[in-house]
Amino acid sequence: MYTELFDKISFSEAKERVLSKSKIDIESALHSSHCGKPLNFEEYLSLIHPTADPYLEEMARLALDWTKKRFGNTISLYMPMYLSNECRSSCVYCGFSFENKIPRKTLNESEIRAESEILHSKGIRHLLILTGEDYSITNLEYLRSAVRILKSYFDSISIEIYPMDREKYEVLIEEGVEGLVVYQETYDPEVYSNYHLRGMKKNMRYRLDAPDRGGLAGFRRIGVGALLGLSDPYGEMFRLGEHAHYLSKKYWRTTIQISLPRMRPAQGEFDKTIFVSDREYVRFLFALRLFLPDSGLVQSTRESIRMRNHLAGMPITHMSVESRTDPGGYSGGEELKQFEIEDTRKIEEFTEMLRKKGLDPVFKDFDRAFLQVPDRIV
Amino acid sequence: MAESDDLIIAGRRFKSRLFLGTGKFSSGTSLEQAIHSSGTEVVTVALRRVDLSSTEDDILTKIDRERILLLPNTSGARDAEEAVRLARLSRELGGGDWVKLEVTPDPVYLLPDPIETLKAAKILVKEGFNVLPYINADPILCKHLEEAGCATVMPLGSPIGTNQGIRTLANLEIIIEQSNVPVVVDAGLGLPSHAAQAMELGADAVLVNTAIAIAKDPAKTAYAFKLATEAGRISRLYSNSGIKTSKQASASSPLTGFLEEESRNVHGVI
Numbered sequence: 001m002y003t004e005l006f007d008k009i010s011f012s013e014a015k016e017r018v019l020s021k022s023k024i025d026i027e028s029a030l031h032s033s034h035c036g037k038p039l040n041f042e043e044y045l046s047l048i049h050p051t052a053d054p055y056l057e058e059m060a061r062l063a064l065d066w067t068k069k070r071f072g073n074t075i076s077l078y079m080p081m082y083l084s085n086e087c088r089s090s091c092v093y094c095g096f097s098f099e100n101k102i103p104r105k106t107l108n109e110s111e112i113r114a115e116s117e118i119l120h121s122k123g124i125r126h127l128l129i130l131t132g133e134d135y136s137i138t139n140l141e142y143l144r145s146a147v148r149i150l151k152s153y154f155d156s157i158s159i160e161i162y163p164m165d166r167e168k169y170e171v172l173i174e175e176g177v178e179g180l181v182v183y184q185e186t187y188d189p190e191v192y193s194n195y196h197l198r199g200m201k202k203n204m205r206y207r208l209d210a211p212d213r214g215g216l217a218g219f220r221r222i223g224v225g226a227l228l229g230l231s232d233p234y235g236e237m238f239r240l241g242e243h244a245h246y247l248s249k250k251y252w253r254t255t256i257q258i259s260l261p262r263m264r265p266a267q268g269e270f271d272k273t274i275f276v277s278d279r280e281y282v283r284f285l286f287a288l289r290l291f292l293p294d295s296g297l298v299q300s301t302r303e304s305i306r307m308r309n310h311l312a313g314m315p316i317t318h319m320s321v322e323s324r325t326d327p328g329g330y331s332g333g334e335e336l337k338q339f340e341i342e343d344t345r346k347i348e349e350f351t352e353m354l355r356k357k358g359l360d361p362v363f364k365d366f367d368r369a370f371l372q373v374p375d376r377i378v
Numbered sequence: 379m380a381e382s383d384d385l386i387i388a389g390r391r392f393k394s395r396l397f398l399g400t401g402k403f404s405s406g407t408s409l410e411q412a413i414h415s416s417g418t419e420v421v422t423v424a425l426r427r428v429d430l431s432s433t434e435d436d437i438l439t440k441i442d443r444e445r446i447l448l449l450p451n452t453s454g455a456r457d458a459e460e461a462v463r464l465a466r467l468s469r470e471l472g473g474g475d476w477v478k479l480e481v482t483p484d485p486v487y488l489l490p491d492p493i494e495t496l497k498a499a500k501i502l503v504k505e506g507f508n509v510l511p512y513i514n515a516d517p518i519l520c521k522h523l524e525e526a527g528c529a530t531v532m533p534l535g536s537p538i539g540t541n542q543g544i545r546t547l548a549n550l551e552i553i554i555e556q557s558n559v560p561v562v563v564d565a566g567l568g569l570p571s572h573a574a575q576a577m578e579l580g581a582d583a584v585l586v587n588t589a590i591a592i593a594k595d596p597a598k599t600a601y602a603f604k605l606a607t608e609a610g611r612i613s614r615l616y617s618n619s620g621i622k623t624s625k626q627a628s629a630s631s632p633l634t635g636f637l638e639e640e641s642r643n644v645h646g647v648i
Contacts, residue, residue: 038555060633249558252521279637310636 001209002246006239011188014242015235021046026055033062033290041245044291048237052283059286064314066293075354076296076318076362077347078126079119080160082327083107083146087132089199091185093230093263093270096132098199105327106137112146116153118330122322122347125364127154128181133162133201140168144175151176156366158221162200163210169217176371179221180214182207183259187239188231195230211243215251220370222247222254223298228281229263229273237284244292257296257318258288264302264342278307289315301341308343313359321350383615385582387560388476388508388529390447394419395577396607397449397562398600399587400437401427408596410440416600422449422478422585425464430471449510451478457491458498465502477502478532479511488538492519496526503527512564515546517553524559531557532585534565535576539588541568544575554580570599570606577610 009017029043039047046052047059084106087096095102107115119127127150131138138161150157158179159172169180184207186192192204201207211222224243226236240258248256262281263273285297298318299308312319323341324330343350351361385392397420403409413421421441429435430450441448450468455461458481465477479502481495482488490513502509508529513519515533523531533553536542543566544550554561560582567573573584586603593599 056634056637057632064633249556252556282634282637306636314633 001212002243003205003208005242005246006187006208011190011231011235011239014238015232018045018048018234018238021049021051023051025049026052029290030055030058030062033066038293039287039291041241041291044241044287045238047287047290048234048241048284050280052287053279056279056283056286059283059290060314063286063289066289067313067315067317070293071296071313071317072360073313073358074360074362075312075316076126076365077124077321077351078128078156078158078318079122079124080128080130080300080320080323080325081112081115081119081150082130082325082329083112083143084131084134084138085327086134086137087199088135089133089201090197091201092195092197093227093273099197106142107146107327109145109149111328111331112149114331115328116150120153123363124347125155126158126366127156128158128160128179128320130159131161133199135162135200138162140164140171143172147172147175147177151368155364155368158223160223163207164213166213166217169214169219173218173371176368178219178366178371179223179257180211180219181223181225181257181259182210182214183223183225183227183261184208184239184243185227186230187226187236187243191231211247212250215247215254219254220366221257221296222251223257223259223296225259225261225298227261227263228276228284231274233274233276233280233284237287241288241291244288244295248292248295255294255296256292257298258292259298259300260284260288261300261302281307282311285311285315301343304342305345309353309357312354312357319350321345322347383611385560387510392419392447392583393417394604394607395583395611396573396604397422397564397583397585398590399585400424400591401587402591403596404591406436406440408591409437411597412590412600413440413446415597415604416590417604418600419445420447420449420583420585422451422587424453425450425468425473426454430468430473447476448474449476449478450474451480451512452498453480453482453488455481455498456483456494457481458494458501461494461498462501465498465507466505469507475506476508477510479509479528490514490534492516495519496522499523499528500526510562515549515553517549517556520553520557520561524557528559530560530562530582532562532564535563535572536566538565540566541589542566543568543572544579547579550576550579550581570602573603574606574610574613577607578613580614583607 025046029039029046032043085096086104086106087098090098156178159177160181196202211224214222226240244256244258262276296318297316299316300320301323354361385395394417396416396418398416398418400423423437428437450473452461452464461481481491483491495511499509499511503526510530511523511528512532520531536545562583563576563581564585567586568589576584590596590600
């Protein structure tokens with residue numbers, strides 16, 4: 001389990017390992033990448049270091065080259081569907097936090113169908129379903145029922161919900177779920193403890209090992225991520241790289257994806273966000289691409305239009321589009337969103353931008369024939 | 379070299395990363411000298427060649443089992459059943475729990491059978507053996523063997539006894555990158571430079587037999603392999619430091635120019 005690796009070094013030691021890197025380490029790492037080798041972990045840490053900034057253009061060229069070699073000129077598109085904003089956990093930075101007195105909603109079957117029909121009509125075949133952390137309302141049976149409906153509309157269904165036991169993951173895979181996404185939020189135990197006040201989410205270690213349980217259950221894709229802005233970004237990037245690398249080596253049948261969301265405004269009064277500049281954010285993404293060239297790098301609509309336009313295909317490979325972060329948001333109705341999104345472009349406008357860049361927007365690259373589930377019914 | 383750079387296999391620690399095979403030596407004395415000058419701590423012997431129950435076996439008497447791991451191999455086995463039988467016999471006769479698994483139905487090129495090797499590995503691991511399988515350089519097979527619980531994987535550099543060096547480069551690179559157990563490049567290494575190359579690639583150890591056993595001076599050649607193995611390891615760990623890279627960035631920064639837009643915007647606001 002990842003926690004065994006995690007326990008070997010503290011968060012502050014991890015941060016210091018990054019900051020101990022020098023210019024010569026950075027140049028050596030870039031040399032490896034020029035030689036066609038994926039970076040090793042120490043080399044990856046070098047490129048996270050702020051001293052790597054003068055080499056950003058070189059990193060960009062390498063990132064573009066690696067992305068093209070491994071993913072071609074394609075961008076996989078997906079859309080999120082929030083099934084529920086019910087939450088029993090209190091995470092101080094999140095709009096869904098139990099403490100926030102906002103209207104709560106969980107989609108029923110007809111509402112799920114209504115949302116699905118809208119997304120399906122837009123051509124989307126990759127769906128990410130999300131819930132808050134209310135284990136009683138969005139329980140396993142609720143999720144199974146939802147997936148039974150959704151698989152009539154979508155070829156690939158991934159979940160971004162509360163962490164589960166392996167056995168429950170197995171049930172969902174059998175039902176037709178292909179991918180699992182578990183953002184750790186922060187890998188800093190102290191900050192984690194301070195920002196997750198109540199609820200099951202307070203159990204950091206259970207969350208840390210959720211991707212392992214997903215790997216053992218047999219998900220085909222597993223996504224991990226850190227929410228940049230909660231703790232020291234160098235410590236977070238050490239851990240995230242370590243975690244993704246560990247998972248990709250251990251669960252070799254599973255594709256690992258990485259996401260680097262930055263904090264966005266949300267309901268509540270959280271005001272301790274640690275600023276991560278565009279330059280830093282881009283440097284982190286380039287370092288990840290050169291370290292893990294086969295991992296999908298996912299970018300959501302949290303980021304600005306400018307950033308998304310420039311990073312598509314270099315190094316980003318998977319993007320959400322036209323997202324709503326509130327349950328029932330695509331069908332209209334109340335505003336119950338988890339956080340503010342930045343890129344509000346319609347799917348047509350976004351795909352036109354991709355095509356102008358010479359990128360092919362991919363709506364479908366998975367088929368449920370891979371899974372032993374009933375055929376499409378619509 | 380760093381103090382922590384020992385090779386660990388199935389919990390046992392080794393300083394040397396050169397394994398030695400014992401076939402084809404002209405005499406027990408020649409073998410003994412090669413063992414000594416190679417500095418090896420792992421010596422593999424064909425179960426069909428030795429009498430494990432005897433204290434006077436010519437090969438076994440040359441191996442100081444206090445210092446050196448005797449690694450019995452199942453060479454000659456044509457399928458899983460034969461390999462498992464040989465391994466069990468070895469343990470019964472005091473050969474210990476370690477076994478180099480070789481299943482080679484083809485008597486000409488002695489290429490390993492992946493299907494039978496995996497089958498035998500699963501059985502032997504369950505029976506408590508530390509299994510070190512000799513295989514073709516097949517990355518997916520390596521992952522299956524790792525999942526089966528093997529202590530290492532031992533992909534070949536080129537067909538056994540051919541001295542062709544590393545002809546499986548692309549696959550070895552993948553194996554080394556992906557493996558969670560030590561990778562020992564076995565077979566085909568004909569020159570010390572081949573051993574150095576394997577170690578530079580990132581192999582955890584190499585196994586050499588023919589190139590040393592049939593050399594004009596096996597002891598001197600074994601010493602050359604020892605140095606080459608160490609040189610390759612040091613090179614892997616340290617030699618990239620300080621190499622200057624060519625700067626491809628152009629003044630106009632076409633790929634990251636958008637970040638400058640951000641700076642200008644920020645300044646504009648201020």
